[in-house]
Amino acid sequence: MSGRAGPAHHLLDILAAVAPLRTWGSAAVIAILSSAIAYNAGAGWASSALIFALLLLAIPLLLRRGGRDAPVDRDPAWARHRRAVSPVMPADLSPVDRAAADRAAHDEEFDEDLELTVWVGENAAGDRVEETRLTRPHHAINGRALTLVSPYVEPDARPAPVVPELSFDTEAVRAHWQHTTVPGRGVVLFDAPVSARPLRWIVSYGVPGGLWNPLRCIGLDVFRYDVRQFQIGNFAVRFIVHGSAHKVFIQERNGRGRVTGYDRDPDGSTVVTWTSDYPAAAVLYEWDLRVVWRD
Amino acid sequence: MTLAFQAGKALHKGNPAGVMAIEHAELLERIYMLTDRLEIHELELQNIRSTLEAAFGPAPPYSDDVKIIFDIGDRSVDDQVAEEHVTAAHHGNVVHWYAFEGFSRGRDQAFQFREVLVHLTRAREVGHERVTAVELTTAAAPRALITFTPPHERVLWEVRYRCPGYWDKLRQAGGQRFEWVPPPVGPGETKGRRSVVRAVTFVFRVPATLGTLEAFDLPRGASFRRAATDAHGSTYRIDIRDISALLGPPATAIDPIRWYLELKSADAP
Incomplete structure (x- = not known):
């Protein structure tokens, strides 16, 4: 892969940022054919060229805004490789944000309780995640790097970007979400450093295209969550499965924690609460989920 | 048209x-x-x-003896892992498959198996023995279902993959915690073994340019020794004979086996 750099690839980078390269390719083909047709049909050189240019620009942009949740996108291997080995911090942050994000990423000066609430909807639109965090800063922190829960899509498909909603238990704290070049990853940048007391906050978001498609189709799925990146105290996950589920079975694969609650909500959904041992081990957790759906 | x-x-x-x-x-x-x-x-x-x-993931019916060789690179992109497996049937008579999970430090280091796979081989017995990998997830660690055709009661196979950036901390900060979670047995297996892996040998190959390697906080029963040194660098070995004994009684969580590795630079006094 080395030796694949140069002006041509900067152009490719820019094109790829607007739309997948494959889309550009298709657009070019369509534009060439259309202008050829137009020329053949008696249009002049100038108008054919105009048609070519318009189509070349319009098709990727139209497809991009076409309202499709997950346009299939093939990342060139060299870009993926670079993404894989690049350090935590992205290239698309402003210098100020990047400095703060950098500190946030390497700062382990806090510990945190985490409660994940995961909604398994009746369809993709019903899939939601809410992360309730109680962060105890050991000293002032500027930000918190987060990875949002996202589906295991085909490796070549890039998940649609998600901007989570942030809410804090005090009006004094404000922050904004700065996403990174890696899909699903970003940094919550606090407008002013947070230090004084434990901060309780909620990150909530839907998942475009759905998080639980296999679970809905075949009744089997695996949910993984990595807490190796920070010091964790209490850790709990609440699975709220839509009322069309008849039975729900959840187990952590490595025998960590246990299911501490199995209830039915008034609206018919099944709520399974899993709680880790205390303090939670800093590992990658894996839950096997099995659901029997009503017909 | x-x-x-x-x-x-x-x-x-x-x-x-x-x-x-x-x-x-x-x-x-x-x-x-x-x-x-x-x-x-x-x-x-x-x-x-x-x-x-x-x-397949949660109920592996085989047992495994494995030697894991880490090639610590001069640069991030040179980090490589080679695993030599001897996989034997534990439940049933033959081994058809293996649920493989590659090494990854997690979110900072996500990549896909088919991107990093360098080599997958199986020792020949009769000829025409096939080993194939089906990538399972694109989650943090590369995962694949390795299949053996034809199946055998004992299969010797090897996998080698690139693991770019795995030793970044060791190179940059001079020290890194090494962590390995032994693959657990299925939830139905309540007594006896805790992990499908019985014995494991870790080998660390360090290029001479990086210096020498030292290990701290080794788990009970593990030994660390320098196995060889030549012009290119040094090789270190850590042997763990009985994983299940190390993990303790059943019905407890499987904690990662971990220790700390430090580089002593060659030019330091």
Whole structure:
């Protein structure tokens, strides 16, 4: 892969940022054919060229805004490789944000309780995640790097970007979400450093295209969550499965924690609460989920 | 295309704009159709992977002795892992498959198996022995279902993959915590072994340019020694004979086996 750099690839980078390269390719083909047709049909050189240019620009942009949740996108291997080995911090942050994000990423000066609430909807639109965090800063922190829960899509498909909603238990704290070049990853940048007391906050978001498609189709799925990146105290996950589920079975694969609650909500959904041992081990957790759906 | 164009031309004689409009509508229609079809295929793939993972992942019926060789690179991109497995049937008579999980430090270091896979081989016994890998997830660690055709009661196989950035902390900060979670047995297996891995040997190959390696906080029963040194660098070995004994009684969580590795630079006093 080395030796694949140069002006041509900067152009490719820019094109790829607007739309997948494959889309550009298709657009070019369509534009060439259309202008050829137009020329053949008696249009002049100038108008054919105009048609070519318009189509070349319009098709990727139209497809991009076409309202499709997950346009299939093939990342060139060299870009993926670079993404894989690049350090935590992205290239698309402003210098100020990047400095703060950098500190946030390497700062382990806090510990945190985490409660994940995961909604398994009746369809993709019903899939939601809410992360309730109680962060105890050991000293002032500027930000918190987060990875949002996202589906295991085909490796070549890039998940649609998600901007989570942030809410804090005090009006004094404000922050904004700065996403990174890696899909699903970003940094919550606090407008002013947070230090004084434990901060309780909620990150909530839907998942475009759905998080639980296999679970809905075949009744089997695996949910993984990595807490190796920070010091964790209490850790709990609440699975709220839509009322069309008849039975729900959840187990952590490595025998960590246990299911501490199995209830039915008034609206018919099944709520399974899993709680880790205390303090939670800093590992990658894996839950096997099995659901029997009503017909 | 030409036919459609001719037909359109015949229908709209003297009106090229009309012909073009028809052409574009058809092409856009076709693009949308193909995108839809791709999305359906993607969902199907998701389901297949999920079925394979949920069916095979949690209940491995084999046992495994493994030697894991880390090539610590001069640079990030040179980090490589080689695993030499001796996989034997534990439940049943033969081994058909192995639920493989590659090394990864997690979110900072996500990559896909088929991107990093360098080599996958199986020792020949009769000839025509095949080993194949089906990638299961694109989650943090690369995972794959390795299959053996034909199956055998004991299969010797090797996998080598690139693991770019795995030793970044060791190179940059001079020290890194090493962590390995022994693959657990299925939830139905309540007594006896805790992990499918019985014995494991870790080998660390350090290039001379990086210096020498030291290990701290080793788990009980593990020994660390320098195995060889030549002009290119040094090789270190850590042997753990009985993983299940190390993990303790059943019904407890499987904690990662971990220790700390430090580089002593060659030019330091």
